[in-house]
Amino acid sequence: MSSENEPANRPGLRGGPSLRSRTARPGRGRKTDTARPRPGGPASPDTPDHDRGAVRTPGRGKRPGAAGSRPGGKGIPKRIPAPRLRWSLLAVAVGAIVAALLTLMLSGFDNNSNLQARSPGGAVAKADKVFASVAPGDCLTWTKPDHSDLVELDCAEEHLFEVTDTVDLSRYPGAEFGPGAVWPDSLRLTELREEHCAPAAQRYLNGRFDPRGKYAVGLMYPSNDGWNNSGDRILRCGLQVPGLSGNPLPNTGRVAEGDQSKVYEPGVCLGISQNLPTDPVDCTQEHAVEIAATVDLSARFPGGPPSREDQDKFLEEECGRTTNDYLGGPHVLRDKTLTVFFDFLDARSWLAGSRKLNCMVGKGADQEGFAPIVGPARGRVLIDGQEPVPPPNSGRSTPTPLPGAAPLPPQPEPRPAPR
Template identity: 60%
Template sequence: MSTHDVPPQEPESGAEPDAGTGPSTSPAARGRTGRIHLPAHRLRWGLLAVAIGAVVAALVTMLISGFRSGSHGLEAHDPGGAAPTGRASAAFGTARSGDCLTWSSAKTLDLNKVNCADKHLFEVTADIDLSAYPGREFGPGSRFPDSLRFQELRDEHCAPAAADYLGGKFDPRGRFVVGMINPGEPGWRNGNRTIRCGLQVVSANGNPTQQTVGRVRDSDQSRVFDPGTCIGINQNLPTNEPTDCAKPHAYEVMSMVDLGAHFTGSTPNNGDQDKFMQDECAKVAGDYLGGQDALINKTLTIFWDNLDARSWLVGSHKLNCLVGKGSQGGFSTITGSAKGDITIDGQAPVPPPSSGRSTPQPLPGAAPAPIPPQPR
């Protein structure tokens, strides 16, 4: 059996990446507003840079690919494995819409049905018998589809199934993605043409290894993590998978902010979100990091995501305040929790010369400088 994942769709709003040039240097460290464009990535992040001795608004557009590897998406499958037998075969063969599945190995998919209130990896949205479709492609003796064809089938059948299953309330930028389990090549040879569509949480390399609890329709789909969580790093990009903060990582979660408690009605625009998140993240940074000067002395940056209308309208209203450090082409590698001693790319951070000495500090609770309008 195999599972294939659909990467989140690209947001309709936000800046486009520079296609032919490398990242430009943000002038935020010099006290001006700046933007960084990272080519070939697609999730817009807003960043707040704190300059020497004062909070300075600095929006930095970063497009981070969280769920895609190559042009054909991500998959975890074992088409050459043994034919499914016993409990795994029974779990696959009887799984219906609303069932929840788990497994211990992504290669063999040793499936077990579990109560959706317990930890699980996959919530079934539909079971579809491909043999019921006209034509010879899925008929007796037909060839086992390759991974690209299965991804096309997933897009054709499983994406609509997810929308129907959730009554149209699926967040394409949320923490759940559309997946599919096929019968595997041995099962296909034995005449099994049924695929199971579902929803799952995946890491950046596509492995559906992040467990969830409860049904998706009853869950907040916001893509957020608990405070204190560190997110791994691979080739200067976040993996979207939690890791031990003592290990190399891209950034750390400082807090979770519910924009729904502040904004009511229609989706707040990015500018209003940025102003609110700038204030919230700046307020939490001192306490989280251990002092007003800690962010500056550790040469770190505060940043956050934005919510678009598709997310807002289905009830995804939460964002994280994050702390990390941008670098050429992505993120620097941080080792250690930002609450204590850290290294950045293997070196201890060197505070700016004037930090904590000659430059006036903002008063406690002072609002950051306003964010100038940014081109979209």
């Protein structure tokens, strides 16, 4: 019988019109009549099989040889005795346990840490162990971008990160860093660095951190995998020498035991990008400035921080003298149309113990910043791709050194822990 949603003239099973039930009118207590089958229409439920033309499908009857089809119960499956069945199941269980133990012995145990180490003693597992055990005062280094070769070493050796503090975000109140919390984005990590690591640097150095000096505050944090899968919430604050390109530079010695002055050795050339100095490069490559000398202001100013005017007056004379000595004579600057630049130390740097500045040789650009130079200042140089043309001799052999702020170290981007 068709439902109420089916069309009344839908063809029946055998090609005739389908039948619809007739419902008694409300209130008369009449029952639903069963429609009589029309000729050629579907059979009613009471029609015998032979009248319906139905055919018994194969397989509905008893098959020859099936259970119960033979006299005397022949063909009934033979049952296994209970004791024998129990011993068989026990043997299977023992075999499965032995196979599992052999597999673990051969392949090693997997862990659920963010390193996903496949076997004990792997390089990544060692890096994870190092990161989990370091404390303030320890020094770390690595060569791979994912820090999977992270090692702790003596701070007297070249390293990239000196730990100043450990922060456990799981102790934060609220659900921001709780189980199931979303991995912090770069903006939030930068806020955490300023909130926790900047004060940690001051505490670590007893209030003598130079924010304009050689070092910058760094942060290492759990990787996305470690955060989500292992629940790692540990941050490591530290100090590092920031490269202007964003990558840290090697350093030797503890920060507290050295001078935080941002200086380079004479002969070092700083690369150029968008007319501004970058990281040290070979002087045969394009660069912005070349370091000519390092001046220690403590010899001239043994007391408190000097004013910027006093520094400029002293450095103009001192950088002019030391640069001429470096280049081989006062005529070199004039003939190569180069200029001497120097920076200054503010009160914060002075109180933190910084006393040194660089004298730099370069060429000011027509607009802002520096012009690209190729070649060492004591040899053949090209400025903006051209040979410098010496100006007419005006009787002044050396251009006046110019105070020019050296590029400040950028705050390094927070870096993920080994993963």
